Amino acid sequence: MKRILASAVLTLALGTAATAEAGQTLDNIKSKGVLTCGVNDKTAGFGAADSAGKYAGLDIDVCRAVATAILGSPDKIKFVPLSAPQRFTALQSGEVDILSRNTTWTLGREAQLGLLFGPTVFYDGQGFLVKKSANIKSAKQLSGATVCVQPGTTTELNLADYFRANKLELKPVVIENLDEVENAFFTGRCDAYTTDSSGLASTRVSKAPKPDDYVILPELISKEPLAPAVRQGDDQFYDIMRWSVFALLQAEEKGITSKNVDAMLKSDDPDIKRFLGVTEGNGKSLGVDEKWAYNIIKNVGNYGEIFERNVGKGSPLKLERGLNDLWTTGGLMYAPPAR
Amino acid sequence: MATSGVADRGSTERSSDTKIWNNPTVRGVFWQIVLIVAVLGSAAYLASNAIDNLARQHIASGFGFLNRESGFDISEKLVQYEPSDTYRDAFLVGLLNTFEVAGLGVVLATILGTLIGVARLSPNWLLRKLAQCYVELWRNLPLLLQLFFWYALLHVAAPGPRDAWNPLPDVFISNRGLMFPTPSADPSHKFIWIAFFVGVVASIGLDWWGRKRQEATGKPFPILAASAALIIGLPVLVLLATGAHMTLDKPVMQGFNFAGGSSFSPELTALLIGLVVYTASYIAEIVRSGILAVSHGQTEAAGALGLQRGLVLRLIVLPQALRVIIPPMTSQYLNLTKNSTLAVAIGFPDLVFVAQTQINQTGQAIEGIGIIMATYLAISLSISLLMNIYNARIALKGR
């Protein structure tokens, strides 16, 4: 009897504690002192574990930036690896505070699933990788071809749409595991492999027996803006997430890097002074430490550094900046003024 | 001391019999009410949470999505299906794929398992040991690992379609799967099917008649030869009579891949190999213990009666072995069907795979998982029901 009573009390306690927490993601993060971040653990460059078990990647660094803004440290963070079908449930149910897992920003996901996407951290588009010897010049020639694709993603839907729109015959081979799906392509199981072009480029370089034997077709059949997402209901937390990403862009635009950020504190540029919290105000309005942007750049680096380190020249993937360059150098990356 | 303790307890119980809460019936009813309240209460609590959560997260509920366009394609389908079809159609395609794998898997695993089980009892030492190695190896590895292994093997070891292995005429194995010829459809074929069914029915009737006659006169009837002649001979006769329209649709290399004939994709092939190899290692043990369960005396007694070896096997050993074999065999068949859900790991679009895609797109996890659970429960419970009926029929009649 005692036990039943105890469990009843426990249920009640948990229930009430939970209602107090509902909607207040930011307070919750601050009181726990840790940001819970849903990530991918099987995509090199965006989120993967090294031999010592540490996560690294572009999506991982976005989480670190947000954690730094709120908690002042890039290590006060708990990573939760999620599979594609799990990711939205985990975010909706509060298992994770933020989802930074190469997720495409779509209308359906915001409206139907009750999410809010932050700024795009990686502009991607779906393309096709084929064998050069197959002598294909355009995706329109792919009728009847077997196409390897990962399931449960917008990639799979785009592929079906594109083939339907162009009246091509499609034979998809749908494989969940990234390693398996790439293996399937390179061993000839499929004639073409489709995923985001960034992924194709990295796959071609890192996985192909001879990279020159493979070509990426010119068509991009979709827009894939990859962005971090939070659940609806805590606007302040959403703002902090957005501005943490913008801070990465702003810093690159202003030439602030993790190496020179201390020197930049002495800069006379009023924008930089405001940005780094020398002139106070921004932090207070966001509800975080005045040094938030300084801390982010100092600990995580600016967007350019993050890009090069994880997916660019400094990584095995060797991706070009392309669309992901700053707007000042021909890309799409653009941060609103931080004032 | 112990006895006195028991006696004490007994006396205290008796002395407090007058108190209502010590009446066993009352206590039973009380605890059952508590249990009902607890179960219903937690169910209501969870349901109210779910309703709140769904509303707050803007997730629709109900099965309305079944009529919406699914938008995704399915690589393997036994019926016509397009991305513009509904989720309902997608689930149907998944369900049929599950049945396909389960059906093929059960037949192949039974054949392989029986062969290995018999080999386990072979007089040949080497064969016996190899069969034992087979059983020990596959039983002691997780099925999921085996599936990953077979799938990787099909990719790495098998060649591309242009240099496919050609083990039999018109049969090709490549990393696109297994291609084999099938008879092309012809209107005369329906008569062949009719002849086949007539043959089967006639054989059953003949068997019944043969038994009656044997009971009455003691003369055995060569039922095996007669039914073989009926089941195979009749369709062949019809085929010849209708003009022998039997052409084969053969797989031919065309563009990227083979066209024509029939094929099993590598996903299906890997899943089938994995399920069959794994389940066969269990079936082998069932068959072995089934045969061993028939006591040697039975065989000897039958031999002493002057029965031939084949008849001993058919009339004495097999019926008794089957009684031991069939119940565990059925549970292995059920296991195979349930294990086929691991298809989701290597990308064969079975029911769970379709449900997973649906959950990812609509966020309606409760409905998706509900559909899977209801389907598997229906399969399991109906098989159990059939098994219970069967067990009741073959049970040794009370001695």
Add this chain to the structure above:
Amino acid sequence: MATATTMLPASGSNGLQRFGLWARANLFNSVGNSIITVLFGALALWVAWSIFKWGVIDAVFVAPNMRACQTAGTGACWAFVGEKWRFILFGRYPYEEQWRTAIVLVLLFGMTGASFVPKLWRRETAYAWVAVLIISGVLMWGGVLGLVPVESDLWSGLPLTMILSLLSMIFGFILAVFLALGRRSNLPVVKLICTAFIEIMRGVPLITILFMASLMLPLFLPPGFSVSKVLRALIAITMFLAAYQAEDIRAGLMALPKGQFEAADALGLSYWRKTKSIVLPQAITIVIPPLVGNLIGNFKNTSLVSIISLLDLMNTTQVALVDPNWRGLTSEAYLFLGAIYFVACFAMSRYSQWLEVLLNKGKRR
């Protein structure tokens, strides 16, 4: 000396002769058998040789990355296992703290091994288990005695597989006893609920229950309140195992002679006392072999948690395969993994066969 020299060739030829006789009786006793022996013998030798050539002769044992491996030899690239074994075994548990999980593994394997010895089936062993579990918990979580705290989300690899199997075993068994008793109960509601639970769990594949735990459970909990992924998977596996074990125990209950129940009733024992001292000990002893069989299945089944992205042994292997420097080494990775599972499962299955013989001996006497 003289006798020895004359003895040796004699015993040698004797041994050869004996082998010849044995071979004739067991391998070449008929034409058909001779053909089978030659055919399967050649096949077995060929398979063994191919594996040996790939895995040992042509293999590369030390290399900095996959490409260096491929240029160095055509066989297996064991350098991959050399680089990744710590990640595969211990996963994301902090690198510097992995000695703690190593100790836990030794403790758990040791205790499991000890529990397999029938002589140690005593109350003291149960106490030792409690102690080992507490020590393991302290080591895994840390936060006391100067140990760095580690969250359960970072538990991975073999320790996670072991913890999931062992805890689901312990809790599953307790739950199974109650379910089995409930299904045999005279109270209709209790019987109905237990039967429904058992049949539902046994009727659906484990993966749906894991999906329920990972995709559905969060929807049924109040907002903001979440259960750790490890715990959710543990609950799912425990419920699944309990349903199967309950049926085993029920078989044991049904096999008990009626006289045992009647005698207990005649002594005027209460239901719980009768069950605890008379019914359960006998019923469970009868069904120990199938229970052990279930444990093997359960150990293999824990690999399914990789599908809900828990970093068990199976999943750490797959994550290790993603490393751009070490890709495409699936055979090596799966063989390494297979060896671990095989040794554990094979040992358990041998044990259960041995135990069955032992228990039957007791019965016959």
